[in-house]
Amino acid sequence: MENEKKVLLSGIQPSGDLHLGNYLGAIRNWAQLSDQFDCYWFMADLHTITVRQVPAELRRRTLVQIATYIACGLDPDRNTIFVQSHVPAHAQLGWVLQCYTMFGELSRMTQFKDKSAKHADNINAGLFTYPSLMAADILLYQPDFVPVGADQKQHVEICRDIANRFNGVYGETFKIPEPYIPKAGARVMSLNQPGTKMSKSMPEGCVFLMEKPEDILRKFKRAVTDSDTVDPVRYDPENKPGVANLMQIYAAVTGRSYPQIEEEFSGQGYGAFKSAVGEAVVETLRPIREETERLLADKGYLETVYRAGAQRAEHIARRTLSKVYRKVGFLAP
Numbered sequence: 001m002e003n004e005k006k007v008l009l010s011g012i013q014p015s016g017d018l019h020l021g022n023y024l025g026a027i028r029n030w031a032q033l034s035d036q037f038d039c040y041w042f043m044a045d046l047h048t049i050t051v052r053q054v055p056a057e058l059r060r061r062t063l064v065q066i067a068t069y070i071a072c073g074l075d076p077d078r079n080t081i082f083v084q085s086h087v088p089a090h091a092q093l094g095w096v097l098q099c100y101t102m103f104g105e106l107s108r109m110t111q112f113k114d115k116s117a118k119h120a121d122n123i124n125a126g127l128f129t130y131p132s133l134m135a136a137d138i139l140l141y142q143p144d145f146v147p148v149g150a151d152q153k154q155h156v157e158i159c160r161d162i163a164n165r166f167n168g169v170y171g172e173t174f175k176i177p178e179p180y181i182p183k184a185g186a187r188v189m190s191l192n193q194p195g196t197k198m199s200k201s202m203p204e205g206c207v208f209l210m211e212k213p214e215d216i217l218r219k220f221k222r223a224v225t226d227s228d229t230v231d232p233v234r235y236d237p238e239n240k241p242g243v244a245n246l247m248q249i250y251a252a253v254t255g256r257s258y259p260q261i262e263e264e265f266s267g268q269g270y271g272a273f274k275s276a277v278g279e280a281v282v283e284t285l286r287p288i289r290e291e292t293e294r295l296l297a298d299k300g301y302l303e304t305v306y307r308a309g310a311q312r313a314e315h316i317a318r319r320t321l322s323k324v325y326r327k328v329g330f331l332a333p
């Protein structure tokens with residue numbers, strides 16, 4: 001039965017508190033898809049140590065992330081929710097795939113260039129070969145689609161290249177997955193620097209899912225717009241990036257189109273618009289925050305979820321790994 005459904009997989013690094021970009025670009029869409037697909041969602045903890053982490057914080061955030069996945073509507077009975085480091089096949093296939101990934105390809109990765117500029121004192125090998133591990137995360141489960149925000153498209157593309165290369169040498173082994181990028185919310189920008197994507201490293205322009213409503217409203221009130229005065233709420237990403245970003249967020253949380261939003265705020269200034277966006281976001285996040293808090297109070301339940309998830313994931317992942325080990329010529333244990 002299970003195998004008749006198409007397979008979806010994605011993950012998020014518990015390297016910072018989850019934010020509105022993670023929600024709109026990724027998790028929200030996962031919940032909408034989980035009825036029709038066989039779904040695997042994981043906490044990409046192995047990836048986080050490419051940058052130094054505080055161990056206790058990493059553990060805490062991993063658990064909060066599991067609770068948030070469930071609070072966002074991922075039902076553990078119908079989705080496989082697990083922690084990457086609990087399934088050893090990720091690291092094992094990651095090693096094999098490193099040997100089928102080219103130095104030149106890895107050198108072109110935008111995330112590597114950005115992160116090595118940001119952490120110039122720690123440009124470690126893991127940061128460089130990260131896309132091979134991500135390819136392993138994906139290919140182990142033979143998914144049809146990988147739902148991610150626009151910034152991860154390049155990594156899914158290199159995963160396809162690695163899979164094609166491997167299949168070319170050893171015959172059909174991996175299914176070639178497609179990135180699945182949402183229409184609204186694929187690239188949420190920082191509220192105070194609309195030229196850069198929203199990320200935890202710039203907290204003033206970033207809305208965290210667990211943040212207090214008054215802090216969220218304050219951040220939206222301070223969001224950067226421009227000095228237009230006549231019907232300023234217009235969708236023009238090139239000339240009005242701050243406004244376009246707020247419109248994108250509003251469209252994503254209310255389901256309204258850009259023309260509808262322009263009409264709704266015609267004749268009004270930025271003050272009213274920014275408050276409306278802030279309030280819509282607060283109302284969207286409120287039930288998620290409350291449910292996450294409720295779930296975090298029951299650690300026993302979260303444990304049963306991630307243990308069962310790891311078991312299911314392990315079963316599928318092992319199968320792919322054994323096939324790969326056989327194909328490359330490792331002696332069966």
Ligand code: TYM
Nearest residue numbers: 010011012013021022025026044148149186187188197198
């Ligand atoms: P990560 O942890 O940086 O981000 C997790 C998800 O959130 C999306 N995202 C955004 N979407 C819209 N606007 C933003 N400002 C924004 N910021 C983040 C990302 O596109 C992503 O979908 N390498 C991955 C984690 C990973 C993974 C995988 C994903 C590891 N293995 C296998 C898919 C499949 C990462 O660093 O995402």
